[in-house]
Amino acid sequence: MVDVRKETVWEARRRENPGHSQWYIQRFEAMRAEGADLDGEARLIDAMLPRDSRVLDAGCGPGRVGGELARRGHRVSGVDVDPELIEAARADHPDVDWRVGDLAELEAPAAGDAADLLVCAGNVMTFLAPGTSGEVLRRFHAQLVPGGRAVIGFGTDRGYDPEVFRSEASAAGFTVDHLFSSWELHPYPGDTSFLVAVLARPAGS
Numbered sequence: 001m002v003d004v005r006k007e008t009v010w011e012a013r014r015r016e017n018p019g020h021s022q023w024y025i026q027r028f029e030a031m032r033a034e035g036a037d038l039d040g041e042a043r044l045i046d047a048m049l050p051r052d053s054r055v056l057d058a059g060c061g062p063g064r065v066g067g068e069l070a071r072r073g074h075r076v077s078g079v080d081v082d083p084e085l086i087e088a089a090r091a092d093h094p095d096v097d098w099r100v101g102d103l104a105e106l107e108a109p110a111a112g113d114a115a116d117l118l119v120c121a122g123n124v125m126t127f128l129a130p131g132t133s134g135e136v137l138r139r140f141h142a143q144l145v146p147g148g149r150a151v152i153g154f155g156t157d158r159g160y161d162p163e164v165f166r167s168e169a170s171a172a173g174f175t176v177d178h179l180f181s182s183w184e185l186h187p188y189p190g191d192t193s194f195l196v197a198v199l200a201r202p203a204g205s
Contacts, residue, residue: 005102006129008081013127021084025062040183041121042068045151049074049117056115056143058103059124063089063096066119070096077115079106104132106139115143118150121183125165126158133160137172147203150174153183153196162195174199 007015014020032038042065045055051073057066060078062085070076070093077097080086089098103124109115118140128136140150156162166176177200181192188195 005105006132008102008127008129010081010127014082021082025085025088028062028064038064039068041065041119041153042072044183044185045069045117045119046072046074048149048151053116054114056118058106058118058120058140058143059122059127060089060098061085061122063093063098065121066096066098067093069119079103102129103136103139104129106136106143108142114145114148116145116148118143118148120150120152123154123158125152125154126160133165134168134171137168137174141173141201141205144201146201146205148201149177150199150201151196152199153194155193156195157193162190165195165197169197169199173201173205175202 028038045065046069049055052075054075055066055069055077057063057069057076057078060066060080061082063078066076066078067089077099078089079099079101080089081100081102083100086098086100089096120140125133125136144150154160169176176197178198179188180186180196181188181194183196
């Protein structure tokens, strides 16, 4: 029996509204033109790494985070299920390796290509295909070098319960090192609507 890939929530949204991807791209272009600070996630990731680190931007969209990290001197690759967003990322940041792919089907990296850090921003975890978040976290774990880290942020009012996330992250082999309620590292008391989790792949795994 052949497994049929599940449609992600993002793909369903695009199917229902073919203009959704372009709206998303233009929304951030307009915000940047208005002077909005769109690099907060990248600043945090940059502070966690030495220069020239290998970073995987999982659910990269049009390259907002990964492109800034590349500009700051890191070796970045990005993957997203939406070809239109990848096309925009390639146009804006042509020197970065951007790929179309489903996060639930990420292949293990080749020898020497594992990431020092994986970043997953922009509510990506809430746009996955239903029931695939645990598999995605297992795939994330496999992308990292032993001792590597994953930083994942999403709104906690979007259908992915933080306790389920923590349980699935542990089952995937991660340790949960830190929890915050913003990319500016505000404390996470458990009653906020956003979560930024710093997960680690143990050095011996």
